[in-house]
Amino acid sequence: MKKIALLFIGVLALISCEAQNNTEFSKEALENKMISKENQSVTFQEIIEQYKGKTVFIDVWASWCPDCVKGMPKVKALQKEHPELVYLFISMDKTYDAWLKGIEKYEVTGEHYLTTDGMKGIFGKSIALDWIPRYMIVDKTGKIALFKVIEADDAKIEETLSKLE
Numbered sequence: 001m002k003k004i005a006l007l008f009i010g011v012l013a014l015i016s017c018e019a020q021n022n023t024e025f026s027k028e029a030l031e032n033k034m035i036s037k038e039n040q041s042v043t044f045q046e047i048i049e050q051y052k053g054k055t056v057f058i059d060v061w062a063s064w065c066p067d068c069v070k071g072m073p074k075v076k077a078l079q080k081e082h083p084e085l086v087y088l089f090i091s092m093d094k095t096y097d098a099w100l101k102g103i104e105k106y107e108v109t110g111e112h113y114l115t116t117d118g119m120k121g122i123f124g125k126s127i128a129l130d131w132i133p134r135y136m137i138v139d140k141t142g143k144i145a146l147f148k149v150i151e152a153d154d155a156k157i158e159e160t161l162s163k164l165e
Contacts, residue, residue, distance in 0.1 A: 022127075023143045029126035034113040035096060037103075044123060047088070047113055053140050055164050057085045059110075059152075060127070060134040062092040063102020067150075068133040072106050074152035079109065082161060086111060092119045092132060139164055 030045035048056070059075055061068035079087055087110030093099035099114045115123050119132065127136070128148070137146035137160050146160040 022147050023145075025144065026126045028122050032122045032126070033116055034090070034123070035116060037100065037112050039096060042113070044113075047111075048138065048142055051086045051088070051111075051138070052142055054086045055084070055140055055145075055161070056088050056138040057082070057157075058088045058090060058136040058138065060090045060092065060129060060132055060136070062094075062132055063098060063106065064093065065132050067131075069106060071133045071152050072108065078152055078157070085161075089113070090115060090123070092124070094118070137161065137164070 025044065025048070030043065030048070032044045033041050034044055034047065036042055057078065061071075063069070075087070079085075089103075089108055089110050089112045091099045091102070091112065091114045093102060093114060096114060099112075102108070103112055115121060118124065119129050123129075127134070131150050133150060133152070135146070135149045135152055135154070135157065136144060137157065139145040145164055146156060149156050
């Protein structure tokens, strides 16, 4: 019985670690429809493919999220420090108008898309979204180089970027 319990715990630990170290977006995430600022439907795959050959910093946020707003100065500092990156903002706002107002109000510069089904939707589940803001880095080949941090000044961001140079 102890062996079975240890095996079960080992499998759970492996699955948990694997979820934190994803290097590819799931098929469901890539097929998920998002909305552009021009109010056009676009799949996440189409979004990511636009930036192949470039390193992409993804900020999953919402204008209603106090932690996201508090984190914006850190993101802006990162933008000044690393202007060569593509800054892709995926919003979890509830409406198109609220999202556009949030971009303007907080002067968020970069590429912008709105999810159509919120934090618990297809995209959110595919990246194990349990908190926003959520930051990710995608390398020049489209692979996920950094799966999860929740602070824009987390040392893992700089570590990851230095490995990708």
